[in-house]
Amino acid sequence: MTSAMNPAPTNAPPPSSRAGRFFDQSGMLVVLAILFVGCALGVENFFSWANLRGLALAVSMTGMVACTMLFCLAAGDFDLSIGSVVSCAGVMAAIVMNQSGSIALGVAAALGFGGLVGCLNGWLVATLRINALITTLATMQIVRGLGFIVSGGTAVGIGKEAFFGLGNSSALGVPTPIWITAACFLVFGFVLNRTVFGRDALAVGGNPEAAHLAGIAVARVKIIIFTAQGLMAAFAGVVLASRVTSGQPNTSVGFELEVISACVLGGVSLTGGVGSMAFVVAGVLIMGIVQNAMNLLNVPTFYQYVARGAILLAAVLFDRWKRRNQSA
Amino acid sequence: MVSLSPALAFDRVAMEFPGVKALDGVSFSVTAGSVHALLGENGAGKSTLLKLLSGAYTPSGGTLVLDGQPRHFRHTADALAAGITVIYQELHLVPEMTVAENLFLGHWPHRLGILNRRELSEAARRALESIGETFSAETKVSRLTLAQRQMVEIAKALTRGARIIAFDEPTSSLSAREVQRLFAIIRALKARGCAILYVSHRLEEIFALCDRVTVLRDGRHVETTDVPTATRSTLVRAMVGRELAEVFAYTPRARLGPGLDVAGVCGPRLPQPCSFTAHAGEILGLFGLVGAGRSELLRLIFGAETSSGGRIAVHGTAVYITSPRDAIAAGIVLCPEDRKKEGIVPIRSVLENLNLSARRRHARAGGILAEDWEQANAQQQVERLRIRTPSLHQPIRHLSGGNQQKAILGRWLSEPVKVLLLDEPTRGIDIGAKHEIYAIIQDLARKGTCVIVVSSELPEVLGLSDRIAVMRQGQIAAVLDRTDASEEKILHLALPLEPALGS
Numbered sequence: 076m077t078s079a080m081n082p083a084p085t086n087a088p089p090p091s092s093r094a095g096r097f098f099d100q101s102g103m104l105v106v107l108a109i110l111f112v113g114c115a116l117g118v119e120n121f122f123s124w125a126n127l128r129g130l131a132l133a134v135s136m137t138g139m140v141a142c143t144m145l146f147c148l149a150a151g152d153f154d155l156s157i158g159s160v161v162s163c164a165g166v167m168a169a170i171v172m173n174q175s176g177s178i179a180l181g182v183a184a185a186l187g188f189g190g191l192v193g194c195l196n197g198w199l200v201a202t203l204r205i206n207a208l209i210t211t212l213a214t215m216q217i218v219r220g221l222g223f224i225v226s227g228g229t230a231v232g233i234g235k236e237a238f239f240g241l242g243n244s245s246a247l248g249v250p251t252p253i254w255i256t257a258a259c260f261l262v263f264g265f266v267l268n269r270t271v272f273g274r275d276a277l278a279v280g281g282n283p284e285a286a287h288l289a290g291i292a293v294a295r296v297k298i299i300i301f302t303a304q305g306l307m308a309a310f311a312g313v314v315l316a317s318r319v320t321s322g323q324p325n326t327s328v329g330f331e332l333e334v335i336s337a338c339v340l341g342g343v344s345l346t347g348g349v350g351s352m353a354f355v356v357a358g359v360l361i362m363g364i365v366q367n368a369m370n371l372l373n374v375p376t377f378y379q380y381v382a383r384g385a386i387l388l389a390a391v392l393f394d395r396w397k398r399r400n401q402s403a
Numbered sequence: 404m405v406s407l408s409p410a411l412a413f414d415r416v417a418m419e420f421p422g423v424k425a426l427d428g429v430s431f432s433v434t435a436g437s438v439h440a441l442l443g444e445n446g447a448g449k450s451t452l453l454k455l456l457s458g459a460y461t462p463s464g465g466t467l468v469l470d471g472q473p474r475h476f477r478h479t480a481d482a483l484a485a486g487i488t489v490i491y492q493e494l495h496l497v498p499e500m501t502v503a504e505n506l507f508l509g510h511w512p513h514r515l516g517i518l519n520r521r522e523l524s525e526a527a528r529r530a531l532e533s534i535g536e537t538f539s540a541e542t543k544v545s546r547l548t549l550a551q552r553q554m555v556e557i558a559k560a561l562t563r564g565a566r567i568i569a570f571d572e573p574t575s576s577l578s579a580r581e582v583q584r585l586f587a588i589i590r591a592l593k594a595r596g597c598a599i600l601y602v603s604h605r606l607e608e609i610f611a612l613c614d615r616v617t618v619l620r621d622g623r624h625v626e627t628t629d630v631p632t633a634t635r636s637t638l639v640r641a642m643v644g645r646e647l648a649e650v651f652a653y654t655p656r657a658r659l660g661p662g663l664d665v666a667g668v669c670g671p672r673l674p675q676p677c678s679f680t681a682h683a684g685e686i687l688g689l690f691g692l693v694g695a696g697r698s699e700l701l702r703l704i705f706g707a708e709t710s711s712g713g714r715i716a717v718h719g720t721a722v723y724i725t726s727p728r729d730a731i732a733a734g735i736v737l738c739p740e741d742r743k744k745e746g747i748v749p750i751r752s753v754l755e756n757l758n759l760s761a762r763r764r765h766a767r768a769g770g771i772l773a774e775d776w777e778q779a780n781a782q783q784q785v786e787r788l789r790i791r792t793p794s795l796h797q798p799i800r801h802l803s804g805g806n807q808q809k810a811i812l813g814r815w816l817s818e819p820v821k822v823l824l825l826d827e828p829t830r831g832i833d834i835g836a837k838h839e840i841y842a843i844i845q846d847l848a849r850k851g852t853c854v855i856v857v858s859s860e861l862p863e864v865l866g867l868s869d870r871i872a873v874m875r876q877g878q879i880a881a882v883l884d885r886t887d888a889s890e891e892k893i894l895h896l897a898l899p900l901e902p903a904l905g906s
Contacts, residue, residue, distance in 0.1 A: 271763055271770045278759060281748035288707055288737065288745055289759040289814065290728040348750045 103342045103357040103390070110361060114368045121371055124248075131253045134363035136161070136311045138256040140334045141355045142263035143304040148338055149267070150300055151280035151347025152200055152207040156192060156215040157308035158330035162323060163222035164189050164312030169231040169322030178238045185309045185316075192218055193305020197298035215331070222324040231322040242318030252314050259307075264352030276300060280347025336383075337362050340390045361386075410435035410470060410598035411456075411487075411567050417464030418451050418622075425451040427622045428465065433615075435566070438589060438599040440609040440630070442642055443619035444833030449602050452619070453569055456600070457489040458482035469567075488560035489569040492831070494552050498545035503527030505544055506559050530558040534588055549693075550581035557588060568592060569600035574608060575831055578692040578859075579894070586612050604833065605860075606635050618642055643835050651841060651866030653885075659684035661719040662853025663735070663822045665704060668713030673699040675878050676713060681870075683718065683821070686844065686854045688868030690861065692897050696877040697857040698740050701824045705737040706730045717821050731760060734821030738811050738828055740857075742804065746811045749800035753792050754781040756799045756810050761817035784813030788843060805836025812843060822853045829863065841867060861890050873897050 115122035140157055147154050164185035172181030192214055199210045233239075244251045267273035278286040279296050287293045316322045341358025343350040365386060369379050409432035418426040426448045433439040443449050454460040455467065458476030466473040469485055476482045482489075496505045503524050504511070512522040527540035536554050544552060553573060560568050570589070574582045589612060593599055601613055609616055609630060616633060618625040618641040625641045662683040667676035673696045681687040691697045702708045704715060706724040715722055715735075722733040730736070739745035747756055758777050765776045781795050788809040792802055799807060808828060815823065825844070829837045844867065848854050858864050864871055865888060872882045873896040880896045 269772050269774075271766045271772060274755060274762070274772065278748045278751060278755070281750050282744070284745045285739075285748050286759070288705075288727050288739055290726075290731040290763070291759070292726075292728060348748065 103340070103354060103361065107357045107361050107364075110364055114364055118368050118371050121368060126367065126371070128248075128250065128253075130363050130367040131256075132250050133366065134337075134359050135250075135252040135256040136315060137330075137334055137337055137362070138356075138359045139259050139311050139314075140304075140307055140330075141337050141359055142259045142352070143300070143307040144334045144338055145263065145343060145350050145352065145355045146267065146273075146276050146300045147304055148335075148343050148345060149280045149347060149350040150276045150297055151283065152297065152300070153211070153335060153345070154193075154196060154207070154301065154304050155211040155331045156196060156218055157304065157334060158327040158332075159215045159218035159222065160189050160192055160305055160308035161312040161315060161327040161330055162325065163218045163225075164309035165316035165326070166222050166226045166231055166322035166324050168313050168316050169233045170225060172233055172235050172238065173231070176235070178235055181235075181238070182313055185313050186306055189305040189307075189309020189312070190302050191305070193302040193308075194298060196305065197301030200301065201294040201297035226322060226324040228324060230324070233316065233320055233322065239317055239320055242314050242316075252318070255314065260352055260356055267350070267352060272296070272299070277348055277350070280349075282348070333362070336387050340387060342390075342394055409433060409468075411600075412468040413452070413465070414468055414473075415465035416452070416455060416462050416467065418448075418455060418460060419463045424622050426455070426462070429619065429622070429624045430465075431617045431624060431627045432468075433567070433598045433600055435598045436593055436596045437614040438593055438601055438612055440613035440616040441600055441602045441619065442606075442609065442616055442638060444642055444835055447619040447642070447833070448622040449619060450571070451622075453489050453491075453571055453600075453602065456482065456487055456567075456569055458487075483563060483565075486564055486566040487569075488563065488565040488567070490553070490556045490560065490571065490573065492572045492575060494549075494556055496544045496552055496555060499543060501541050501543055502531070502538070502547070502555055503540040505555055506530055506540070506562055508559075526562070530562045533561065534558055534591070548581075549576050550578075550584065553577075553585065554588070557592075565597070567598045567600070569602070571602045572604065572831060573601075574603065574605065576693065578694070580692075582608070604831070606638060609638070610635075639834060642833075652845075653866060656684055656686075656849055656869065658682040659851045661716070663704070663855070664714075664716040664719070666714045666716075668700070668703050668710055668715065670699065670703045670708050670710045672696070672708065673703060673877050677877075677879050678713075679872055679879055679882065681822075681853050681855055683853045684848055684851050685869045686848045686856060686867055688864035688871040689855055689857045689874060690859070690864045690871055690893055690897060691857075691874030692899075693859065695874040695897065697874050698826055699877075700874070701737055701826050701855070701857060704730070705735060705824060707737065707739075731818060734819060735824065736760075736815040736818060736820050736822070737824040738808070738815065738826060740826035740830070742807055742811065742830075747799050747807050750798050752796045753785070753790065753799050753802065753810055754778070754795040757781045757784050757813045757817065759814055761814070764818075780817050784810075784816060787816070788813050789839060803833070803836070805832040805840070808832060808840060809836070809843075812840070816847075820847075820852055822855070823847060824855050824857075826857045827859065828856065829858070829860075861893060864893070865890065875899065
């Protein structure tokens with residue numbers, strides 16, 4: 076017994092009971108299930124196909140970008156510039172499409188722009204070792220400004236009707252953006268869990284110095300993550316532009332915080348090294364359900380802000396409590 | 404030694420964590436005006452005992468008796484108020500504040516909330532003087548050496564009127580001279596009537612410094628004896644629970660051709676070029692005082708720091724190393740000095756930590772993890788190195804230091820290693836695990852690995868190495884054969900030529 080378990084007394088092993096471990100790994104999924112059942116029973120009109128579809132559509136963009144944000148957080152960084160990238164990429168796509176008459180060119184321009192911003196973020200953070208908060212706070216404002224400059228400050232209407240299909244079509248009764256988000260969950264979940272890259276990202280977040288000394292190309296991992304984040308935000312911007320049939324330079328303000336909130340709500344650690352796609356799915360859906368239920372219950376918008384903040388705080392406190400129980 | 408009534412007594416103290424009895428009915432007492440050593444392997448319960456003493460934990464059974472009065476600490480503040488200070492290995496100072504500010508942290512002299520700077524620096528100056536320190540109280544802590552910071556901790560304890568001071572492995576990062584200085588202060592504290600609890604792995608220190616010794620094993624009290632009546636082997640037996648035969652069991656090994664050739668390597672923190680040769684199948688010890696450049700040299704060879712010149716050859720073939728990745732590809736690996744900061748990824752599992760490097764080479768197309776290999780390799784390393792863990796999926800931070808170190812070794816044994824660089828491989832590791840690590844190292848050398856061991860423990864260097872390179876002030880001062888080497892000779896070579904300035 077003593078040879079099998081030799082814990083340093085300061086950090087006892089995690090809960091050994093099966094229930095404890097289950098709760099530990101899927102705490103927020105349990106909360107999600109309870110919340111869902113509660114709303115289905117208690118909130119009128121919640122459990123209807125139309126409402127659930129609307130709910131999922133409302134969080135689809137958050138979900139997409141949360142996938143790459145998960146990698147960012149896992150690697151110990153975060154990215155505040157994504158809200159600006161979403162709106163600026165939408166504007167770019169609209170302008171290039173209108174000028175060139177080519178949908179593909181418009182989408183490519185938007186993605187290229189997003190990738191470039193992400194790559195720049197990654198280079199600044201990983202190679203020049205500038206704090207991610209400062210770096211992305213700066214690029215957030217720069218990109219927001221660029222969006223206003225190229226659009227002249229007003230929405231840019233899109234003349235190509237075929238492009239609207241991306242955001243407004245459905246397959247099997249489910250809107251395309253929801254399919255895209257679901258696909259992102261699967262693909263990025265796989266990358267995180269089952270590839271060397273995903274595990275390297277977690278190791279980088281868990282201890283960058285040890286990762287470096289184990290031969291992991293830390294800077295490269297970070298640059299790839301930020302670039303993917305920029306690409307994903309730009310893609311979300313393109314989908315949004317398609318849904319609203321225009322590029323809006325003033326949309327998605329505060330979107331970055333919504334995405335980070337969703338991740339944290341699901342239990343992704345801000346200090347890096349911990350995270351799974353299940354956490355993110357749970358966080359995104361919890362946020363969507365709360366929002367949706369509050370709308371159905373006619374909670375005034377002002378109160379909704381208060382409620383959302385309180386829930387986020389509660390989630391963090393819950394996580395802290397869970398961890399203390401684990402180590403005491 | 405004046406024999407006084409016990410200042411501090413543990414009476415059947417117990418501490419239980421879910422599933423683990425960290426302390427099980429431990430009783431012993433510490434006399435005022437004495438230095439009392441606390442010995443035990445990692446996981447024996449020493450740290451838990453210190454945490455109970457400091458008020459960080461509340462015992463689940465038994466009592467702490469202070470001057471004959473049973474006491475129950477609910478917070479660390481209670482223990483501080485009772486005159487108890489625990490000085491941990493990781494010092495608890497605010498680096499960007501001055502010494503004075505640190506000394507009176509939490510009780511700065513003030514009037515209506517406005518800090519009285521003059522009183523603060525005056526009191527700090529007196530406190531430093533009282534332990535014979537000469538550096539200014541206005542120095543930022545970040546500019547002090549580790550030894551000086553320790554002195555600040557001691558002064559801090561005294562300003563709070565501490566009568567019971569516990570030291571947790573205080574010498575693990577000190578040079579020989581700094582250790583002597585620390586011992587002098589501890590003896591002075593003892594003369595003032597303080598009760599000192601001294602936790603260390605180094606038996607030499609216990610014989611040099613302590614009056615009594617208590618040995619713990621698996622959370623139980625094994626024995627408390629007067630130091631003069633104890634011997635090295637009785638203490639080791641008490642700690643480990645079995646007689647340890649020859650510690651190093653050195654047997655001559657055959658040199659198996661060229662291993663690592665280092666010619667003129669230098670870098671920003673090691674300005675003078677260093678050259679040495681180690682053979683395949685050889686263990687080369689690298690000794691030097693703290694600051695002699697041992698770690699810097701290893702880090703340069705491994706590509707963890709950018710070198711500004713020099714050539715490296717492995718098995719006679721020149722290799723070009725600009726990053727740890729290059730070094731690993733060339734068959735050179737490093738177990739870094741600071742296990743926690745540079746070695747392990749604490750929150751990830753044992754399996755992931757073992758496979759951290761080699762998984763790249765074993766991945767399937769597209770970088771998809773080869774899960775069969777991951778599982779099999781981790782299992783194999785755990786068995787081969789006898790890493791004690793309840794499961795491969797246990798976060799590695801829950802393992803003891805020795806098992807963490809073995810896991811880092813396992814990470815490298817998953818690679819085709821030609822040159823193994825070990826930087827203080829047994830620092831802070833209990834004796835049982837130490838010996839296992841020695842055996843592993845010797846076995847690797849016998850099978851042809853070129854091993855370079857940096858250590859500040861002379862017995863370790865002497866016991867393990869075929870040859871010993873001594874570093875002094877950033878240069879290799881000499882390389883001695885095992886048969887020519889002695890503690891005196893090595894220390895003589897390691898000491899700076901001129902007395903170091905400052906400190």
